[in-house]
Amino acid sequence: MAGATPAEAVQSYIDPIRKALLCVTAAVLHVRAGYYSAGEPHVLTLAGGAPVRLKGPSRITLSVFQHYRVVEAAGTRGPWRVSTAGYYYALEEYGGNEIVAYHWHPSSGVRFPHLHLLAGSRIGREELQKAHLPTGRIAIEQVLRFAIAEFNTVPLRADWSDVLAETEASFEAQRSWE
Amino acid sequence: MISKNGRNDGLKVMTAEEGRKLLDRQARRYLGMSGKEFIRKWHAGEFEDPDQPDVMRVAMLLPLGA
Numbered sequence: 001m002a003g004a005t006p007a008e009a010v011q012s013y014i015d016p017i018r019k020a021l022l023c024v025t026a027a028v029l030h031v032r033a034g035y036y037s038a039g040e041p042h043v044l045t046l047a048g049g050a051p052v053r054l055k056g057p058s059r060i061t062l063s064v065f066q067h068y069r070v071v072e073a074a075g076t077r078g079p080w081r082v083s084t085a086g087y088y089y090a091l092e093e094y095g096g097n098e099i100v101a102y103h104w105h106p107s108s109g110v111r112f113p114h115l116h117l118l119a120g121s122r123i124g125r126e127e128l129q130k131a132h133l134p135t136g137r138i139a140i141e142q143v144l145r146f147a148i149a150e151f152n153t154v155p156l157r158a159d160w161s162d163v164l165a166e167t168e169a170s171f172e173a174q175r176s177w178e
Numbered sequence: 179m180i181s182k183n184g185r186n187d188g189l190k191v192m193t194a195e196e197g198r199k200l201l202d203r204q205a206r207r208y209l210g211m212s213g214k215e216f217i218r219k220w221h222a223g224e225f226e227d228p229d230q231p232d233v234m235r236v237a238m239l240l241p242l243g244a
């Protein structure tokens with residue numbers, strides 16, 4: 001996401017994420033002084049990393065972590081832009097086991113984007129319980145849509161589908177992955 | 179516009195100290211150790227499976243420990 005200043009680039013990165021998350025939760029996004037360029041990635045979390053309860057009969061929670069960097073860029077993507085540097089999105093049972101978790105943490109462990117099927121998914125086969133199932137890079141909108149469509153999460157606004165389509169299209173148009 | 183308490187329409191901008199406390203709280207909750215101990219063990223490569231979800235959940239907060 002581009003901006004005239006680092007702060008503007010970060011704001012234009014965070015705003016669509018916030019807007020998308022508001023389709024399912026009013027929980028606060030946490031960032032730490034991420035409005036500048038730095039070697040280390042900055043952190044964005046939902047509710048400080050705590051699982052957030054989603055409305056609906058499936059009784060699930062959502063966890064969101066992202067790493068992002070603020071970098072200088074040329075052309076229409078500049079002079080400043082924000083690049084996603086990693087993510088951790090999980091759906092969990094209320095107060096308990098993770099069901100699915102989408103991970104991308106290219107600086108450590110398994111470096112390609114992958115999916116975990118965890119205890120809450122009640123998958124019996126041992127290999128799958130420990131597996132890192134390869135995925136493409138996942139946008140937060142895809143996870144939210146998955147929660148609504150497959151786990152019967154009740155959206156908090158009637159036009160959620162349009163909002164997710166809009167924020168995802170904005171992300172796709174300007175996205176930058178490291 | 180960021181307010182004095184760091185909130186901005188659903189956005190909380192944490193101070194460095196708040197970030198360190200968050201890392202410490204999550205390390206204690208998920209792994210039963212302090213944030214400082216987590217940072218030490220992580221950089222020493224002492225986690226047998228760093229991609230294990232409880233470990234990675236805390237590791238995603240490592241930049242807050244700086």
